[in-house]
Amino acid sequence: MRTGGVFVMPAIEIRNVKKRYKALQALKGVSFTVEDGEFFGLLGPNGAGKTTLISILAGLARADEGSIAVRGHDVVADYRNARRNLGVVPQELVFDPFFTVRETLRIQSGYFGLRNNDAWIDEVMANLDLTEKADVNMRALSGGMKRRVLVAQALVHRPPVIVLDEPTAGVDVELRQTLWKFIARLNREGHTIVLTTHYLEEAEQLCDRIAMLRRGEMVALERTSTLLQRFAGTQLFLRFSEGVLPGELRALEVDPSNVNARQHLLRLASYDDVERILALCRANGCKLDEMEVRKADLEDVFVQVMNGPEVVEGLA
Ligand code: ATP
Secondary structure: OEOOOOEEOOOOEEEEEEEEEOOOEEEEEEEEEEEEOOEEEEEEOOOOOHHHHHHHHOOOOOOEEEEEEEEEEEOOHHHHHHHOEEEEOOOOOOOOOOEEHHHHHEEEHHHHHHHHHHHHHHHHHHHOOHHHHHHOOOHHHHHHHHHHHHHHHOOOOOOOOOEOOOOOOOOOOOHHHHHHHHHHHHOOOOOOOEEEEOHHHHHHHHEEEEEEEEEEEEEEEEEEHHHHHHHEEEEEEEEEEEEEOOHHHHHHHHOOOOOOOOOEEEEEEEHHHHHHHHHOOOOOOEEEEEEEEOOOOOHHHHHHHHOOOOOOOOOO
16 A cells, blocks of 8 residues: 555555365455555354454464465565564453463563553553552453453564454443443554454444454455445335235345344335335335334445345335
8 A cells, every 4th residue: 555655554454365274165265455554344144254353364374275464474475573563352251361361461571571661551450450450360350351361362573464353242232332432542642553343333433444254255345335245235224013014025124034024124125115115015005013214334335245145126
């Protein structure tokens, strides 16, 4: 990327990465670039290959084919420099239970050759509301607190590129807010952030750009606002007290796999569609319990992309 005539190294460059586990092709040739300073979302349903990709990025697994570079450093050939530039918050909580929070963070600093790192460790702990727990043993912490330590551990060496693999899975609202405030600040200060999450409203709010993976393949890569415009648009929510959706409206369902016969979310090409849809419903003996016109969100986009890239047009 060029900014003001200066070439800026991409934060992460992923080229044609393939990974197979026995019969399962977990990644089928994934390529994309995360630019320096971006807040980037990597989304996909369970088993799409997100964690596999992050493991290869972090040097914990090897790709069968393809390459990944972190700020120009190949994660295999130049592992040490790639690792130095990267902070990864893994999905799983794995700790040595005998150390306190502060000791855990000091040991992690030691891996990166950082000795006098206490000022930054204190700052990270304060920002993650961990200060009170600094001298508590890891085994005595709740799951949410352990997750905060995982985040702190990934940040001890002030990595320019931070990857968070579902950091808010199973954590309370308070931690989510604390965490996002801190991560957003780091992003404003120039850190690149890559996030995987199943909370799509978080991704919608935070991410500049979003990649979607489905069964090891990239199915979308767009600016968040473009994705929302392209796929989402406006929708009509209907709940029937009597009758079923006329067959000719089935094609408009946002989620084609919807099995609830009473509730339907239909894609609108324009507001004129509302009148035509309601007239059709009336003609077919449907009675409405509830009706609402909604702006689609990232969750709707996700459902549409995962059900196939084609966007069904509005009423003919
Ligand atoms: P989730 O949202 O559930 O975390 P994910 O997108 O991170 O999913 P991965 O964990 O990368 O998906 O898994 C991709 C596929 O590879 C899955 O089908 C998974 O079962 C399989 N897989 C992952 N790790 C291994 C392994 N070590 N051995 C065999 N299969 C694996």
